Amino acid sequence: MTTKTNLTTSLEWYRARPGELRLVDVPEQTYLMVDGEGDPNTSPLFTAAVETLYPVAYTLKFASKRELGRDYVVPPLEGLWWSDDMDAFTVARDKARWSWTLLLLVPDWVERDLVAATIDQVRAKKNPERIDDLRVERLAEGRCVQTLHVGSFDDEGPVLERMHDEFVPARGLRLTGRHHEIYLSDFRRVPPERRRTILRQPVAPA
Template sequence: MAATNGKVDVTKAIDCYRARKGRFDVVDVPDLRFLMVDGHGDPNTSAAFADALGALYPVAYTVKFASKRDLGRDYVVPPLEGLWWAEDMAAFTTGRDKTLWSWTMLIMVPEWVDDVMVEAAIAAVAAKKRPARIDDVRCEVLSEGTCVQTLHVGSFDDEAPVLATMHHDVIPSRGLRMAGTHHEIYFSDPRRTPAGKRRTILRQPVAPVAE
């Protein structure tokens, strides 16, 4: 695994965390474990969304520090990710009515971090800061398998044409159909990165049409 200043970057060793702008690749995504919090509503205005991040990040960093302290294994906290869906997926490509969106926000944990460490981290954060949604944090395996993905560079609100191309042109042209939840991986911190330069992997699990 690649290291940065002595810290392992777990995403560098996973092929599906690489994507290219303007190219739609079919990738095999391994089973991975994530800290997760669910919610619904516009991420720009929903208190539940802000509270989800307010619980996820303290747990993720508490796990990281425990790994370094107790196991001697330091790592870069992986990027924030999100699963997004709506009753009508056109809410993502036409109109972009974010009040209709449901989501699960994710931060990966390395394979050497066990459930005991995660549970201890959640308890430590709850005892110290008690974020509003700390009781909603869980750790689960996400199984996606075969996916189509691309790199989007730009504002989140400019994703719609890329997603429309992926959903209606690229996936059907390859004899595939959508078979899971839209997934985004955020390599840029929106608080520090201008909208036009944000780098986001857009991923869609798929299956053969015949299945």
């Protein structure tokens, strides 16, 4: 029987607790990525991105089990978020001004050739709307501060303010890179008050 790996429980940089801000070192990793902009609650680009990423991720999982003998739980959806004015996140929460990249982690034992073949397979069989926008890239974040937020996405503001304005400068650090969220709960099914989301921010010495 093939052992099924759960990356979010086996990798240290996917661990976080509510109310605890801590520093982690995140190694460079490979992701499936689709970009977009606008309010994720209303943008058709966002919905189409999700509906493109998951068929590829699940087809890749089955290919890994079949061809490599390594099964795994499809990792949770992740997102990079940014705006020309970062107050759009922490103060105004003006979602219409947000840009984003949705991500799904590719395990480090899966080679690029298998990923490319999987994308071609999904394009031929299902052809999701944004398959031609999907890309495979490495993301190097390095030192990050992160915490676990439990509750609605709209309640993240005070947590991010504490992270950005208190924790980071108090340790002689500055913000770098893009705000990163890891959705441990499926926001399509879990009610807002029960959602578990890792909030991550790359940092560097000030």
